[in-house]
Amino acid sequence: MSVLPRPSPRRLAGLWPYLLVAPTVAGTAFLLLYPVLRSVVISVQHFRTGELIRGGAAFVGLENYQDALGGPEFWQVVGRTFAWTAVNVVLIMAIATPVALMTARLGRRMRLAVMSGLVLTWATPVLAATTIFQWLFQSRLGVVNRLLVTLGFGSFEDHIWFAGGASTFAILVALVVWQSVPFAAITLYAGLTTIPAELEESARIDGASGAQIFRDITFPILRPLFGLITSLEVIWVFKCFAQIWAISKGGPDGATTTLPVYAFQVAQSLHKYDLGAAVSTLTVLILVAVLITHLRRMLKHEGEIL
Amino acid sequence: MRYRLLAATGLLALAAGLTACGSPSPSTAAPGSSAGAGAAPVELTVWVMRDSFSDAVLGRFTTAFRQSHPGITLDIQIQEWDGIGQKVTSGLASNDAPDVIEVGNTQVAEYAASGGVRDLTGKVADLGGADWLPGLAEPGKVDGHQYGVPWYAANRVVIYNKDLFAKAGITTPPKTREEWLTATATLDKGGDQGIYLAGQNWYTLAGFVWDEGGDLAVKDGATWKGALDTPQALAGMDFYKRLQALGEGPKDSDESRPPQADVFAKGDVAQLIATPGAAVAIEKANPGLAGNLGFFPIPGKTADRPGAVFTGGSDLIIPEASRNQDAAYEVVKALAGETFQRDMAKEMSYVPNRVSLAGALDGDEGTAAMAAAAAGGHATPNSPNWAAVEAKNVIKEYMTKALTGADPASEAAAASRTIATILNTTS
C-alpha cells in the first residue's frame, strides 16, 4: 500500500498535509462514517418504531438481509434500478456527446447562448424542476397535452400521464436526462477544447470522415474523461431519489420504485427501519460492485482521476 | 462575524461527533416533570391536523385555557396529513416532543403500541371516560391500557351548493343512488361540476363497497384475503366511476391534493363528499358561500337506508417524551371536556367524544345528515398491518387505473393479492 513520497524540490514539513486534510477526515468520520456504521448496526437488529422510541434493539444477525433477499420484490427492484440507470446514463451520454461536439463548432455568440442555457438547466433546483415537470404534464391545463391536441393527437385531451407506470417512468427519465445532460455536455466540451486542432486537421486532409475522426482521435484522447463522467452519472442516477419521490413516490404500482426509493419506503412509510437499513447497505454494495473496475483503476493512478 | 459562526459550527461538529460516540445507546430521555402546571411559565406545543378545526374554535379554546391556567401558553401547530406518520414517529422518538398530538383513529393503535405514548389508564374516570364513543376509545386502548383519549368523531356526508341546486331546479336532496346520479348529471352542466370527487378518495369507495355487501379485505381463519375483486366490490367501484365522471375531479390524486374544500370554494362545484367540518374550511376560503351550503347523507341503494360510511375521528395522545406532562394532561382534559366538546360540536358539526353529549348536536343540518348515516358506520380491516396497505397506496393506485380505462377486474385482482401479502406478513 505504501508509496514512498518522491523527493520533491519543495521540502515539506511532514505534518502539513495531514493538518490540511484533518478537518475533512474528522468531518467525514463523524458526519458520514459514524452514521453509516450506525445504519449497518441497525440492519442487524430488530429496529422498528418501538425500538426507535424506547431503544434497546435486539441483535438478530442477518435476519433482515434474509428477509430482503428472500422476497421477489427486492430482485424486481434491483432489476428496475439497473434498467433505470442504464436508460438514463445511455441517453445522457448519447445526447451530451453530440451537444458537446456541436458546441465546439459554434460561433462565439451562439456558443455562449447554448452554454448559458445549459448552465441554467444545470442550476435549476430539483424541487423547482419536479414541480415544473408536473405542471408541464398536468392533465387538464398542462402545455404538453395542449400541444399534442393542437398537433392533432386528440386522444391526449386530458390524458393523465402520472396514472400509468410506463409514462410516469418515461417522464422521470426525461426529467433526469434534462437535468443531467448539461453537466456531461459542458465537461465534455471542456475536454474537446484541449485537443489540438492540428490533429483533426491532418486527419481530415487524409480524408477521414467526421465519424472516423471521432472514433479514432477524439474518443481515444477523451476516454478517461468519458469514463469519469459515465461513472459519476451512474452514481447520481443510481442514487437518484428526490425526483422520483417528489413526482411518484415510487408508484404507480411500484413502476418507479428504484433501490433508494424502496429503502426509503420500507423505512419511513412502513416503519421497518431495520429492513430499510439492510436494503440501503445492499444498495451501496451493489453500486460499489458496479463501479469496482473504475475504483481499481483509480487506486492505480493514485487519485489522479479524481 | 462570519468566521466566528463558522468556527462555532465547526466546534459543534466535533462536539456532536464526540458526545455521540460517548453515549452508549439511544434511550428515551427521562420525561421532564419539573414544570408542572402553575409553576414556572411553560409553553406547550399542540399538534392539530389541517382543517380539523376552524381558527375560531381553536382561538376560543386558547383564550379560555389561558384564563383558567395562567402560566401555560399554547402553541397550536397545524400539521399536514401528507407524511404525518413519519412526523409523529419522529416526535415520539425525540427527547423534546410536542406535548399533545391529534392522531387519526386508524393510526392511534400503532402509536399506542410503540411505547412512546403516556399511559392514561388511571385518568379515564377523571376524563369522563365512562361513555366514550367506542369507535374512538377502542383503537386508543392496547392490552387494557388506555393511551389515546377520544376527541371527536365524524363521518362523510354530501355537502352541496344550494344556489347551484336551485339553478338546476333540484328541490329535494336525492335519496337513492339512482336519484343521486340523475341529479348530479343535471347539475354537471355548462361551467359547473356536478360533483368534485377526486379519483383516489378511497374512504368513499369503501362506503360504496360496504353498501354492496363487500369489504376491502376479509379474514378467513388466520389469513387475510384482499376483497377488491369480489363482484360486490367491483360493483362499488363501478358506481364510483359513474359518479366520478360527473365532474372534473383529478383521477390521479386524492381529496387532499389539492384540498377539495378549496376547489369547492370556487363556487362552480355542486357537491362534495366530506365531513361536515369541511364546510368551515369552505366558508373560510370563500365567505361568499356562507349560508349557501347544505348537507345530506350519502344516498344508499334504497331510500330507506343511507349509504354506508367509514367512521372517522381522532384521539389525543401525550408523548412520553413531552417535558410538560402535567400541563399537557391539563390541555387534554380541557380538549376532551364538555365545554370544548359542545363548542366544537356546534361549530364543526362533529360528533362529541361522549355519548351523553350527543344532545349538543340537536338542530344542526350537517349533524343530522351525519347522524342518519352513523348507524351504518364501518371501520377499516382490523389488522396492525393495515397502515402499511395505506402507506403503499394500494387502493389509491387501483382506483386510478380503474378510472383511466384499465380492466377493473384484473386490476382489482392484482390489488387484492398485494393487500393479502401485506396483511399476512408477520411483523
Next chain:
Amino acid sequence: MTAVETRPRPAPALTAKRSRPRPALRRLARRVPLNLAALGVLAVSVFPVYWMAVTAFTPAAGIQSDTPAFWPAHPTLAHFATAVRADGFWLFWRNSLAVTASAVLLSLLVALPAAFAVARLRWRGRRAFALMVFVAQMAPWEALLIPMFVIARDTGMLDRLSMLTLVYFMCTLPFTIVTLRGFLAAIPPELEEAAMTDGAGRAAAFRLVVLPLLAPGLMSTSLFGFITAWNEFAFANALIIKNQDDRTLPVWLSSFANVFGTDWGATMAAASLFMLPVLLVFLALQRRVTSGLISGAVKG
C-alpha cells in the same frame, strides 16, 4: 428531448477556428443546420424554466384559457403576491438561505486545504484519502436519516438549524474537494514557486497567486454546493420537528398542492421565488461560472 435527437450529425469539414478562409456563402450554408441544431438544444434546455416564468406572470384567466399563450399578454404580479403572502414564506426563505450559505462556506473552508494537499503535496496516505473522497460521493444519504436522527437526538441537536448545516456541509464536501482539486491542478505550480523565490512565503504565494486564479473554480463549486443544500428536503423534514419556525423552504414547499391547491400560477410563482437565489448567483457569476466549469473539468 425530441428536438435534440433530430439534430443533424456534425457536418464533417467544419472546424470553428482554424479552417482556411472559404467562400462566405458556403460557410453560411453549412452554418445554418448547425445553428438550427444549437437553437433546438437551447430551446429544449430553457423551455421548462421559461414556461415556469410565463405561467407565474400569466393572469389566472389566461392559464385557464383553452389556447396556451407563449407570452403573457397582460403580465401580472398577482401570483407572486399570493406566494409571498402565504404564511411564513419569507421566514422559511431566510432559514434556507442561512443554512445553505453557512454550509457552503464551511464546506469551501474545509475543502480548500484538503484539495491543496491532494493536488500539490506528496504524502503517505494520499491515495487512500482520494479514494475515501470518491467513495464518499456514493453515500446513500436518504438511508442515513434514521441514524442521523438518533445521533442528533442523543446529542441534543434535534430541532436545530446548526445540525442541518452540518449535514449539508457533509453532503457537499466530497464533490467540493473533487472539483477544487481539478481547478488547483490546472494552475501551474511554477507560478507559486516563482512567487516564493521572490521572497513570498508559501501562504502568501497561495493567497496572492493561486487564490485569484482559483476564483472561478470557487464560484462554480459553491454554486453546486448551494444548489444541493438549497434543495434538500428529507433531513430538513426529519430533523426539525417541534420548532416549526425553523423549517426550511423545501419542507414548506414539498407539497405545493397543500399550500396553493390548484393555483398553478401561484405554485409557479413560488417555484420561481425558490429558484431566485440560484438565478441571481447564476446571473451575477454567469461568465465566471461557465468558464470555471470548463477549466475545472478539463483536468477533472
